[in-house]
Amino acid sequence: MRLAVINLKGGTGKTTSAVYLAAALSRRGKTLLVDADPQGSALSWSDQAERLPFTVAALPVKTLHRQLPELGQGFAHVVVDTPPGDLGVVRSAALAVELALIPIPPSLMDVDRLRPTLELLAEVEPQNPLRIALLLTKVRRGTRSAAAARQILQEMELPVLDTEVPLREGFATTFGLSPLEVGEYEGVLNELLGEAVVS
Ligand SMILES: Nc1ncnc2c1ncn2[C@@H]1O[C@H](COP(=O)(O)OP(=O)(O)O)[C@@H](O)[C@H]1O
Ligand SMILES: [Mg+2]
Secondary structure, X not given: OEEEEOOOOOOOOHHHHHHHHHHHHHOOOOEEEEEOOOOOHHHHHHHHOXXXXXXXXXXXXXXXXXXXXXXXXXXXXXXXEOOOOOHHHHHHHHHHOOEEEEEEOOOHHHHHOOHHHHHHHHHHOOOOOOEEEEEEOOEOOOOOHHHHHHHHHHHOOOOEOOOOOEOOHHHHHOOOOOOOOOOOHHHXXXXXXXXXXXX
């Protein structure tokens, strides 16, 4: 599978989701994580980690879609982590994949700021009819915000995954470490791959 983690807003959980999904995918086949963010968060994550179960390559360029077929050769799965602001790079990432995963925290501000991301994906669609999935991240347990955000997103007819990623210390503190437990991201991947969730 070729997927890009996209949200033009910063801090929504893109890099965390990209690293955890790459870790989950690496259990199924050889996986490449492409860091397309010029800030290089995924790359510095992998620099600090002793050993990751996947390969990381930095390619924060607008020609990603032209280079990815060659770069991804020999990999069963490719995950692209994208920057928040760099439209050219994000557009190129969207052109290079079959699936865009949009991580979004369940706040009204994040929902409100979703429009530029959706517009960019709609713009890419005629050239590359990619699938879109929204993932609620940083969900505070015992609060109503996730249900409220889910309802608004569904009213916008956006496909929201059933699996939610909770706000959890463990996700924030694994930077620079290899995710041994992928937690909810296993369920996210099952949904993305269309597999039945085994619990
Ligand atoms: N599920 C989570 N629980 C707790 N902290 C999280 C979670 N997901 C991301 N974070 C933290 O939120 C911040 C932004 O996440 P990050 O993945 O870097 O987002 P982005 O790549 O979209 O900017 C980071 O400090 C990260 O560690
Ligand atoms: Mg990031």
